[in-house]
Amino acid sequence: MKVAIMQPYLFPYIGYFQLLNRVDKFVLYDDANYINRGWINRNRILLNGKAKMITLPLNGASQNKLINEISIHNGKREKKKFLKTIRHAYTNSPYYNQVFPLIEEIMSNDEENIAKFIEYSLKRIGDYLDYNTDFIISSELGKNNSLKGEDKILDICQLLKADIYINPIGGRDLYSKDRFIGEGIELYFIQTNKIRYSQNNENFIPNLSIIDTLMFNSKNKVKDFLEGYKLV
Structure with missing residues (x-):
């Protein structure tokens, strides 16, 4: 059983x-503490040839709150603004007609809890890319919440009967x-291996949101990118 644990981004x-x-x-x-200026409610897209940060504003976001205790501020209005920016940024991208309806459907979800909204978005992108990973919500596990760091990760792995745990290289x-x-x-x-693709731009800008990758590549090409890594 292979397991990974990540905050919702x-x-x-x-x-x-x-x-x-x-x-x-x-x-x-979802029951980790919120991180200010992290990736929980924002990411980078390509706009007018440059990387631009795009954000969903939150109500009372604080590092003293858990991620699942925070909601999107003026959710319906801000999601529409977010979607308008995506439309403006990618309307001329080669896979806009295939991908924009997916992003539009995600942003039309009425869920305002940021953790649940991201869970929904990850599952919908998973439907598009045909991966079948089971999602487990941390706050719903009967784990020992007094544990920290490595001890907490091991506790979750043991609860799920994992024999392999995979973590991002940064950890x-x-x-x-x-x-x-x-x-x-x-x-x-x-x-992750170095991944490059045409962005209709003179200079490639790496590590942008999955939205950028989807807009400039076919579904099959993105699925190839999913295999572009090594385990160490």
Whole structure:
């Protein structure tokens, strides 16, 4: 059983989806503390040839609150503004006609809790890309919430009977392979290969939102990108 655990991010970059696609169970860590200026309610898109941050504003967002305690501010209006920006940015992209209806359908969801809204968006993109990963919501697990860091990750893995845990490469210094092996779990880190594609732009801008990747590539090409990584 392969497991990954990640906070909910708004339309994250392709590496997030590589991890999601690689595991059997993907734990959406919705009861972690909110991180100011992180990726929970914002991401980057390509607008007029440059990277632009696009954001869903939140009500009372604070690092003293859990992600699942926070809602989108003026949800219906802000989602329409978000969608209008996407339309303006990508109307001339080659796969706009296939992808914009998907983004429009996601943004039309009335859910205002940011964690639940992101869960819905990840599942809908999964439907488009044909991955069949099971989503597990962290706050619904009977885990020991007094644990921190590596101990909490191991607790979740044990609850889910994982024998493999995969983490983004950025967390390599946070976890010990020996500790995981001692608990009967193999630990791997996923490292995304360099991915390039035409953006109708002179200079390629990497690591933008999955929206950018979808707008400029066929579904099959994006599915190829999902396999563009190595485990270390």
